[in-house]
Amino acid sequence: MLVILKRDDEEISRQAAQLIAGTVQRNPDLRLGLATGGTMIGVYKELVRLHKQGTLDFSRVVTFNLDEYLGLSATHPQSFHHFMREHFFAHVNIAASNIHIPDGTIRSNYDQYCAGYEEAIHKAGGIDLQLLGIGRNGHIGFNEPTSSIGSRTRLKVLSKETLDDNSKFFAPGEESPRCAITMGIGTILEARKVLLLATGAAKAAAVAKSIEGPVASAVSASSLQLHSDVTFIIDDAAASQLTQRDYYRRVMEMTALLTPERLS
Numbered sequence: 293m294l295v296i297l298k299r300d301d302e303e304i305s306r307q308a309a310q311l312i313a314g315t316v317q318r319n320p321d322l323r324l325g326l327a328t329g330g331t332m333i334g335v336y337k338e339l340v341r342l343h344k345q346g347t348l349d350f351s352r353v354v355t356f357n358l359d360e361y362l363g364l365s366a367t368h369p370q371s372f373h374h375f376m377r378e379h380f381f382a383h384v385n386i387a388a389s390n391i392h393i394p395d396g397t398i399r400s401n402y403d404q405y406c407a408g409y410e411e412a413i414h415k416a417g418g419i420d421l422q423l424l425g426i427g428r429n430g431h432i433g434f435n436e437p438t439s440s441i442g443s444r445t446r447l448k449v450l451s452k453e454t455l456d457d458n459s460k461f462f463a464p465g466e467e468s469p470r471c472a473i474t475m476g477i478g479t480i481l482e483a484r485k486v487l488l489l490a491t492g493a494a495k496a497a498a499v500a501k502s503i504e505g506p507v508a509s510a511v512s513a514s515s516l517q518l519h520s521d522v523t524f525i526i527d528d529a530a531a532s533q534l535t536q537r538d539y540y541r542r543v544m545e546m547t548a549l550l551t552p553e554r555l556s
């Protein structure tokens with residue numbers, strides 16, 4: 293597990309975009325797992341900037357988003373379909389047929405639909421690089437606390453904490469979705485490389501438990517300790533409860549010296 297400490301959101305976005313861009317340049321057919329949330333906005337902005345500059349071609353990239361709210365259509369302003377279009381897809385050259393996001397409008401046969409999403413990932417050859425944010429309760433995707441470490445794409449009931457965090461994005465009086473379709477932790481752990489970004493003091497406890505705590509279903513992101521190629525990029529505020537910050541800085545220095553390809 294590589295822990296990269298950065299000062300703020302801007303530095304994180306630049307470092308993450310550089311890493312993603314480098315991976316796309318080395319493998320133009322990259323199967324890229326994407327995430328939503330405020331933390332991702334700067335990363336997408338930077339990727340769009342690199343694309344417009346002419347240095348980044350997404351024409352052969354295939355994408356799979358982590359999750360979508362159940363009950364929201366692709367045009368709903370709070371849907372993850374809408375988020376992805378606004379912040380990324382409308383501004384780069386990813387073929388529409390290469391974009392996969394769970395469909396929040398399905399009303400039946402959930403297990404069959406979710407198995408189909410898993411099958412699509414499998415048929416594409418698996419995810420090469422999965423981008424992740426983290427919830428205050430340690431969730432990744434919408435894998436709420438107590439999600440099984442072996443879980444696959446499925447319907448998931450959202451926790452009280454997540455409902456509270458999300459309610460502010462919905463219009464007053466509008467009911468926010470109670471459920472979502474999300475890739476499972478087992479699905480995420482099969483990605484060849486994982487990149488998790490976190491900013492702000494509200495994420496500090498979840499980040500510390502994920503990196504330095506025991507692997508536990510109570511903190512979904514702690515399951516990433518079982519993966520062989522995970523990079524956390526976190527700002528000072530989100531890193532404030534880590535006890536080994538000096539060590540992570542020394543590892544970073546040596547990584548830059550000995551294996552710089554891990555950073556680009």
Ligand code: GLP
Binds near residue numbers: 424
């Ligand atoms: C949602 C998404 C997660 C994301 C989280 C954090 O719950 N399902 O994938 O990590 O939001 O969002 P933010 O970056 O806005 O804190």
